[in-house]
Amino acid sequence: MGRKLLLDKAHIEGIRYYDVYRKNGGYAAAEKALKSMSPDQVTEEVKKSGMRGRGGAGFPTGLKWSFLAKPEGVPRYLVCNADESEPGTFKDRYLMEFLPHLLIEGLLISSFALGANTTYIYIRGEYAWIPDILEEAIAEAHKNGWLGKNIQGSGFDLNIYVQRGAGAYICGEETALIESLEGKRGTPRIKPPFPAVKGLYQCPTVVNNVETLAAIVPIINIGGDEYAKIGIGKSAGTKLISACGNLNKPGVYEIEMNISVEEFIYSDEYCGGIPNGKRLKACIPGGSSVPIVPANLLLTTAKGEKRMMTYESLNDGGFATGTMMGSGGFIVLDEDQCVVRHTLSLARFYHHESCGQCSPCREGTGWMEKVLKNIEHGKGKMSDIDLLWDIQRKIEGNTICPLGDAAAWPVAAAIRHFRDEFEWHVLHPDEAQRRNFGLAHY
Numbered sequence: 001m002g003r004k005l006l007l008d009k010a011h012i013e014g015i016r017y018y019d020v021y022r023k024n025g026g027y028a029a030a031e032k033a034l035k036s037m038s039p040d041q042v043t044e045e046v047k048k049s050g051m052r053g054r055g056g057a058g059f060p061t062g063l064k065w066s067f068l069a070k071p072e073g074v075p076r077y078l079v080c081n082a083d084e085s086e087p088g089t090f091k092d093r094y095l096m097e098f099l100p101h102l103l104i105e106g107l108l109i110s111s112f113a114l115g116a117n118t119t120y121i122y123i124r125g126e127y128a129w130i131p132d133i134l135e136e137a138i139a140e141a142h143k144n145g146w147l148g149k150n151i152q153g154s155g156f157d158l159n160i161y162v163q164r165g166a167g168a169y170i171c172g173e174e175t176a177l178i179e180s181l182e183g184k185r186g187t188p189r190i191k192p193p194f195p196a197v198k199g200l201y202q203c204p205t206v207v208n209n210v211e212t213l214a215a216i217v218p219i220i221n222i223g224g225d226e227y228a229k230i231g232i233g234k235s236a237g238t239k240l241i242s243a244c245g246n247l248n249k250p251g252v253y254e255i256e257m258n259i260s261v262e263e264f265i266y267s268d269e270y271c272g273g274i275p276n277g278k279r280l281k282a283c284i285p286g287g288s289s290v291p292i293v294p295a296n297l298l299l300t301t302a303k304g305e306k307r308m309m310t311y312e313s314l315n316d317g318g319f320a321t322g323t324m325m326g327s328g329g330f331i332v333l334d335e336d337q338c339v340v341r342h343t344l345s346l347a348r349f350y351h352h353e354s355c356g357q358c359s360p361c362r363e364g365t366g367w368m369e370k371v372l373k374n375i376e377h378g379k380g381k382m383s384d385i386d387l388l389w390d391i392q393r394k395i396e397g398n399t400i401c402p403l404g405d406a407a408a409w410p411v412a413a414a415i416r417h418f419r420d421e422f423e424w425h426v427l428h429p430d431e432a433q434r435r436n437f438g439l440a441h442y
């Protein structure tokens with residue numbers, strides 16, 4: 001049984017409420033940090049832990065914190081990115097819904113380390129019921145002296161505010177999120193400057209994902225060195241994976257990053273295999289923005305070793321053969337699923353969510369959707385497959401924010417690994433049209 005650092009208490013009845021959380025060891029890490037550590041010591045523990053950001057990019061958290069500019073007399077902000085909108089990703093929702101005090105405790109420790117007295121949780125609009133849960137927990141934390149002025153006599157002040165998004169995927173991109181938080185339209189800024197230097201209201205800002213901030217609690221509880229021993233190499237600690245698609249037991253799992261992909265999919269401790277004994281066809285292991293990978297490459301590396309659930313192993317071979325850990329949104333496709341249809345559904349999503357600032361993304365996503373729709377509906381030509389390849393190549397690396405790459409990679413990987421399926425649609429137009437009967441909205 002793998003070690004659990006985040007979800008170990010999730011099963012306790014009433015853990016959502018302060019009294020139960022506190023009785024079960026809650027706020028011990030905050031107490032330790034505020035009473036016996038300096039802000040720099042907290043940052044040092046996070047650095048030692050090797051924990052990488054859990055939102056998708058995997059940037060080392062301690063390093064990001066150390067980039068925070070600290071000009072005299074200028075406020076600093078911590079922003080919790082709870083705009084979890086990546087298709088297939090729902091782990092942060094689970095944390096916020098069932099363990100809101102774990103997040104608040106993580107925010108408190110992190111704000112203390114960064115010297116931020118105002119912290120925002122920016123939550124996606126579709127998580128309509130969760131702000132109430134968070135606000136109730138924030139009120140409880142205030143009442144019990146964990147927020148407000150002079151927290152637990154430490155001299156440190158902190159207020160946390162919850163801000164609801166309005167349903168735009170792009171507001172999960174940190175600079176678009178900041179724009180939205182400032183009351184403007186959520187469009188990404190050009191980086192640099194990074195938020196660590198010029199973020200919210202042009203002040204130094206750290207933007208971290210929900211899981212990243214919750215993981216600060218066990219890091220302080222057990223110490224950075226101990227945390228770094230869990231997992232393999234630069235994939236330190238535990239990671240939440242939201243598993244969905246053709247699985248017997250979809251759900252949110254906390255894994256130590258030392259198990260194989262095969263174990264994660266097939267063992268009863270995790271996903272319990274594919275329903276009805278079907279064959280595994282492909283998987284997107286890190287949310288829709290990372291490349292799809294066929295079963296053979298997913299389970300085994302080029303060296304014939306088992307592929308592991310780590311940042312390095314999943315990315316082995318780059319985008320051509322490997323994929324990425326991303327946000328941990330693990331989407332499984334069985335042998336009955338159509339990769340072309342699946343790719344069209346993603347292309348439609350990215351076209352809809354493009355903010356329209358840069359032409360390769362604004363025009364290219366729509367173009368890819370159109371070409372894919374033709375192929376899927378049996379109206380495509382062989383040359384459309386090469387056209388699709390060409391369009392995605394022209395988007396990748398030519399846009400302001402990663403949404404452009406995220407739209408291009410799934411298309412590239414689908415053609416690279418499943419070109420025969422695209423060709424089948426062109427060669428069997430009647431059958432392709434028949435399969436789509438009644439599904440014209442796609």
Ligand code: NAD
Pocket residue numbers: 055056057059064067083084085086089172173174194195196207286287289326327402
């Ligand atoms: P990124 O690599 O540009 O940045 C990672 C983080 O490190 C950012 O906070 C950035 O500000 C910081 N950083 C990097 N270099 C820095 C420097 N020199 N100085 C200061 N700070 C620096 O990636 P990103 O745009 O934050 O994230 C992209 C990822 O987000 C994608 O790969 C995707 O997996 C993921 N994603 C997740 C969701 C979700 O719902 N969880 C949704 C969409 C995308």
Ligand code: SF4
Pocket residue numbers: 170187188353354355356357358359361362399400401402403404
């Ligand atoms: Fe907007 Fe797309 Fe450009 Fe990102 S890549 S800034 S979403 S147009």
